[in-house]
Amino acid sequence: AQLDTLDIIVLAVILCGSVAYFTKGTYWGIAKDPYASTYSAANGNKAAKTRNIVEKMDETGKNCVVFYGSQTGTAEDYASRLAKEGKSRFGLETMVADLEDYEYENLDTFPEDKVAVFVLATYGEGEPTDNAVDFYEFITGDEPTFSESSEPPLGNLKFVAFGLGNNTYEHYNSMVRNVSKALEKLGAVKIGAAGEGDDGAGTMEEDFLAWKDPMWTALAEKMGLEEREAVYEPVFGITEKEELTKDSPEVYLGEPNKMHLEGTSKGPYNAHNPYIAPIAESREIFTVKDRNCLHLEIDISGSNLSYQTGDHIAVWPTNAGKEVDRFLAVTGLLPKRDAVISVKALDPTAKVPFPAPTTYDAIVRYHMEICAPVSRQFVATLAPFAPTEDAKAEMAKLGSDKDYFHEKISNKYLNIAQTLEVIGGGEQWPAIPFSAFIEGLTKIQPRYYSISSSSLVQKHKISITAVVESVQIAGRTDALKGVTTNYLLALKQKQHGDPNPDPHGLTYDITGPRNKYDGVHVPVHVRHSNFKLPSDPSKPIIMIGPGTGVAPFRGFVQERAQQAKNGEDVGRTLLFFGCRKQSEDFLYSEEWKEYKEALGDKFELITAFSREGSKKVYVQHRLEEYAKEVNELLLQKAYFYVCGDAANMAREVNIVLAKIIAKQRGVPEAKGEEVVKAMRSSSQYQEDVW
Ligand code: FAD
Numbered sequence: 001a002q003l004d005t006l007d008i009i010v011l012a013v014i015l016c017g018s019v020a021y022f023t024k025g026t027y028w029g030i031a032k033d034p035y036a037s038t039y040s041a042a043n044g045n046k047a048a049k050t051r052n053i054v055e056k057m058d059e060t061g062k063n064c065v066v067f068y069g070s071q072t073g074t075a076e077d078y079a080s081r082l083a084k085e086g087k088s089r090f091g092l093e094t095m096v097a098d099l100e101d102y103e104y105e106n107l108d109t110f111p112e113d114k115v116a117v118f119v120l121a122t123y124g125e126g127e128p129t130d131n132a133v134d135f136y137e138f139i140t141g142d143e144p145t146f147s148e149s150s151e152p153p154l155g156n157l158k159f160v161a162f163g164l165g166n167n168t169y170e171h172y173n174s175m176v177r178n179v180s181k182a183l184e185k186l187g188a189v190k191i192g193a194a195g196e197g198d199d200g201a202g203t204m205e206e207d208f209l210a211w212k213d214p215m216w217t218a219l220a221e222k223m224g225l226e227e228r229e230a231v232y233e234p235v236f237g238i239t240e241k242e243e244l245t246k247d248s249p250e251v252y253l254g255e256p257n258k259m260h261l262e263g264t265s266k267g268p269y270n271a272h273n274p275y276i277a278p279i280a281e282s283r284e285i286f287t288v289k290d291r292n293c294l295h296l297e298i299d300i301s302g303s304n305l306s307y308q309t310g311d312h313i314a315v316w317p318t319n320a321g322k323e324v325d326r327f328l329a330v331t332g333l334l335p336k337r338d339a340v341i342s343v344k345a346l347d348p349t350a351k352v353p354f355p356a357p358t359t360y361d362a363i364v365r366y367h368m369e370i371c372a373p374v375s376r377q378f379v380a381t382l383a384p385f386a387p388t389e390d391a392k393a394e395m396a397k398l399g400s401d402k403d404y405f406h407e408k409i410s411n412k413y414l415n416i417a418q419t420l421e422v423i424g425g426g427e428q429w430p431a432i433p434f435s436a437f438i439e440g441l442t443k444i445q446p447r448y449y450s451i452s453s454s455s456l457v458q459k460h461k462i463s464i465t466a467v468v469e470s471v472q473i474a475g476r477t478d479a480l481k482g483v484t485t486n487y488l489l490a491l492k493q494k495q496h497g498d499p500n501p502d503p504h505g506l507t508y509d510i511t512g513p514r515n516k517y518d519g520v521h522v523p524v525h526v527r528h529s530n531f532k533l534p535s536d537p538s539k540p541i542i543m544i545g546p547g548t549g550v551a552p553f554r555g556f557v558q559e560r561a562q563q564a565k566n567g568e569d570v571g572r573t574l575l576f577f578g579c580r581k582q583s584e585d586f587l588y589s590e591e592w593k594e595y596k597e598a599l600g601d602k603f604e605l606i607t608a609f610s611r612e613g614s615k616k617v618y619v620q621h622r623l624e625e626y627a628k629e630v631n632e633l634l635l636q637k638a639y640f641y642v643c644g645d646a647a648n649m650a651r652e653v654n655i656v657l658a659k660i661i662a663k664q665r666g667v668p669e670a671k672g673e674e675v676v677k678a679m680r681s682s683s684q685y686q687e688d689v690w
Pocket of ligand 1: 414448469
């Protein structure tokens, strides 16, 4: 029923000949300018902007703040879309705020006639996202202290909440649940039901769309808002700078920030400031023709980056030339690709998500996620700019009919430019304001890789083990090619002598902006994780890592082999690895033998090959065979690790382990499950899954 309401509204809006323009993006993010903050951090002075949200809203005339707790950018996108929709449909004066940019002590002074929206992703084992840690600890703490001592402290605060979670994790959407509960306990009033999106079921976008319309209805009623005819207003003003060319030194051609532009890049390197790292070595580690898995060695010796075994490395991708060209062609921008433009935020709380002046080419190539799945809401908003009446009607239909959208767009894995090509029947779409793309497409996201080396063994070199994404799609002749992994494949080809690599017909600006990545470099930063070996090497460990899930465990075993060589007492080290065939994708098959030499009987590799023999054997089956030893090791407080596929494998391993414990200890299965739960809470059971 919720969807019906949504459909009617979408249709009505389109029929009015107007459009509700919803933005994605970071672009409303205030107070935090990734580029500016890089400079200020480098100069040692944090931006002097206010951290008082009530003051900020007063200063900028806002009555609705949308806070986000985001790790990969989706929550941030949803926050921006809600802000845009609140303004265009209900005339709310909205702003978006990064949770880490504000203090919470003064939330008790939040005026009664304003509203706060919380869009909160749950990360990993029910944890807050990095930018929401402080807020979470404050609000769910025993006795948060507020600036005034009214009772209840948040009696004036009206709020709306949406969570992004994954039902394959045990603590499903725990962020939004715990925060809502905490806010209500402090006296805040929740408007409508808290929404919950499920990435595990693949329904995040639809869950969000289904939640937001009843929410708007409830909010409009509570705040006495009137819905109005939504009109598209660009958030960004784009001006061509005829006096500049792409060779002018102040023009950004993809450099991530000013230091990179001026060639004075220096640390600290982090999520706002990548290190352009040399790739010391790269090789293919599958022994089969049609699939690729890369082993890369990233040299961090020239940076001040450091890592610990079990950490993640983030790779900043570059879009493939083929898709950049497609995007620029279908939007009519191809002749102007190198034109220099300035991009200015037209709303004081909006933020341009990349440095400017720049070129269309650089924005599309380095800053926008142009290959990602298309949002149905975004398609609806583009309808008025269609080149033909047919295309306009088709876009409207796609926007309002969920099943039709799935059939035509999602099931075919089309990206935005491919969608416009298909719907436009070959016509270009020059009427779409470029601002709409900046608003509606996600800022390109670095991709994480579990570091597959040990920092004890190679302190200044980070190994990556990455399968190159290539997905065959029914009804399409070309395969979907992963953005980052195919870029890495091209870098590998370059390193092996091809000056213009084009894996699968994808081309790249492989030497980067102004050739700054020449000599085979890739922008990276390191993210520290809690996925760690026990500090005492004599403790036993059990690792489950099929496919590229073996990545961190190569690091773990490498480390333990070194410790054994150093004469340390190393505990039992069991590794369950699975792949299709021994002869095709058995990762590091030779290396394990070396580690075995160093570790002797302490190390055992247990393999599961799913496509050999008549029956499919997976890691969880082999785990069952080792039930007795696994249970004994757990009783000796062995650490248990799972890495790789979150959707199926990790869940099954959890189930199997609970069964093993129940059977071996002669207790009911429910008790076995409890034991695993307790192991998780005490970090005896750790996951690194994606
Ligand atoms: P993307 O372009 O991001 O595509 C990925 C998938 O998204 C596609 O396969 C497809 O399912 C979907 N998709 C993309 N575009 C569309 C579209 N238009 N329509 C519909 N669906 C689409 N990977 C490793 O190989 N090794 C590791 O050690 C590793 N460690 C990780 C650790 C963590 C903590 C996390 C979060 C992830 C890890 N990953 C690892 C996964 C890695 O981060 C990337 O997700 C992966 O390499 C794919 O990236 P890509 O840019 O090549 O593909």
